[in-house]
Amino acid sequence: MKSFDFLHKLQAEGKLELIESSKPVSLSYEKKSRDCLLAARLLFNGSLYENSIGEAYYSMYNILQSLFFQCGIKCENHSAAALLLKHVFYNTKIYGSFSWAKGERIDKQYYTPPLQRKPVTKASAQLLMSTAEDFILHVNAYKSKLTLEDIKIIRTRFIKL
Numbered sequence: 001m002k003s004f005d006f007l008h009k010l011q012a013e014g015k016l017e018l019i020e021s022s023k024p025v026s027l028s029y030e031k032k033s034r035d036c037l038l039a040a041r042l043l044f045n046g047s048l049y050e051n052s053i054g055e056a057y058y059s060m061y062n063i064l065q066s067l068f069f070q071c072g073i074k075c076e077n078h079s080a081a082a083l084l085l086k087h088v089f090y091n092t093k094i095y096g097s098f099s100w101a102k103g104e105r106i107d108k109q110y111y112t113p114p115l116q117r118k119p120v121t122k123a124s125a126q127l128l129m130s131t132a133e134d135f136i137l138h139v140n141a142y143k144s145k146l147t148l149e150d151i152k153i154i155r156t157r158f159i160k161l
Contacts, residue, residue: 021072029066049125056132057105063139088157
C-alpha cells in the first residue's frame with residue numbers, strides 16, 4: 001500500500017520512529033498548541049484570515065505532537081501524522097478533521113487568492129478555528145484517558161506498520 005511505503009521511507013530517514021515517551025515534551029507541545037490557537041484568534045480579530053488559518057492548523061498539528069510524545073512516537077511529517085491517526089490510533093473522526101485542515105492550510109499558505117481552491121473568507125477562517133478548538137478538545141480528552149496498556153497497544157500497531 002502506498003501510504004505504508006511512505007511511512008516506511010520516513011522511518012528509514014529517522015523522521016518517524018519509536019522513542020521513549022516524554023511528559024515534559026508532550027506538555028510543551030500542548031502549550032505550543034494553545035499559543036498557536038491564541039495567535040489564530042489574534043490574527044482573525046485583525047482580519048488576517050489567511051494567517052489565522054495557518055495558525056489554527058498548527059494548533060492542531062502541535063496537539064498531535066503532544067499525543068505522539070505521550071505515546072513515545074516521533075513524527076516529523078504532517079502527512080505521516082494524519083496517517084498515524086488513521087492506521088495506528090484508529091481515530092477516523094479526528095483524522096478527517098486534521099486532513100481537511102491540512103489541505104486548507106496548504107491552500108492558503110502556498111497559494112495566492114487567484115490560485116486557491118477556495119478563496120479565504122472570514123467564515124472559512126472561523127470554521128477552521130472552530131474545527132481546531134474541537135479537535136484540541138477531542139485529542140486532549142483522548143490523551144487524558146490513555147492508559148499504559150493503551151500506549152503499549154499503540155506502540156505495537158506502530159511497529160507492525
